[in-house]
Amino acid sequence: MTIRALFFGHYRDIVPSGEWELTLDAPATVADAATALAASEPRLADLLSRTRVAVGADFATAETPLKDGDELAFLPPMSGG
């Protein structure tokens, strides 16, 4: 399956385009995607410990299963307002 990972905050300095297309073997979870990203880019190793995640623009967890075409966003602590 292919998913699209989105990055915000200082992770934009690591992934300047803000997104990363990722191919994973099914079945895969958010945690599997994070592991694959960390293997490709060591500066993303802290993703799951430093961000909340959203799948399809809804809050999700490390165990949330992914399906082909999903949008997976890694959300650092927010600072709007």
Added chain:
Amino acid sequence: MTIRALFFGHYRDIVPSGEWELTLDAPATVADAATALAASEPRLADLLSRTRVAVGADFATAETPLKDGDELAFLPPMSGG
């Protein structure tokens, strides 16, 4: 001494001009002024039980002494805002 009593809220329907010049024997307190007003106009008999008072635009009490020229305001429960 002569003082000026001021009326607000529904007391304006009893004293349409909103004020009443009152001559009292010294020494006199707010309570003495209220008693004199009630004697002249029975519909003012409930003044002290229904209003807070101010002397010189400052909150006062029934025991506050009055002096010549004072402005004594009878303030029903407020409803600004």
Added chain:
Amino acid sequence: MVLLTTEPLQPQQAVDAVMTDSDGAYVQFVGVVRDHSKGRNVTGLEYQVYAPMATAQMEKLVVEVQTRWGLACAILHRYGFIPVGEIAVVVCVASSHRAEAFEACRWAIDTLKADVPIWKKEFCPDGTFWIEGDEAISAQ
């Protein structure tokens, strides 16, 4: 900054009075004349005011917000006749700390309603009423 006027109120005037470039936020309470009051239809309100004391009391509120919370506060109150939908009162508190700004603004409007000598006269299709605290007294 306090203002007691018969002219329409501009909420922005209160904002401009309290905000500096070092303030990150403001909390504002705006009271508007509404079309009903405890089951009565209302077409407009007339606010009666004991002006020198009302101004002094509003100034005390501003000083108290500065003393207790260290925050700048502005209060505007209109009096005379005010039609439905128009603004009667504005309280604005500037702050970089939003918890305190909410608390101070709420305290200021609560205290204004209790301690600033202003009274509403409600104009309704079935008569006119003096509002004294929670009580409505038929007016002549």
Added chain:
Amino acid sequence: MVLLTTEPLQPQQAVDAVMTDSDGAYVQFVGVVRDHSKGRNVTGLEYQVYAPMATAQMEKLVVEVQTRWGLACAILHRYGFIPVGEIAVVVCVASSHRAEAFEACRWAIDTLKADVPIWKKEFCPDGTFWIEGDEAISAQ
């Protein structure tokens, strides 16, 4: 009503969205870009946003204020670069019950800051910083 835009915000737009003639008041929180942040001088902020989720989260806040307090709420948030002194966020809650309007408005801005995916990038004379919660991370 929610609005996420790069254009300057008009607080009155939030007021107009929530007020009816039967509402007696509104409480408004307005967040402004200030010239300092935890000891750093700030010349401006850039807000980065995950737009579809931010809009959905703001809409959830509006629904939640309606459900919990029965009050109309509008939220405006600007993103992109915002200079010092300009408005970044507006939360407005209409109410005839001021205690609840203060509570609901405060809950909405607190929850927005925690759960709406928007991030500040601070421009300072000595560099640029990503703000992530309480942390400032030097930006490239």
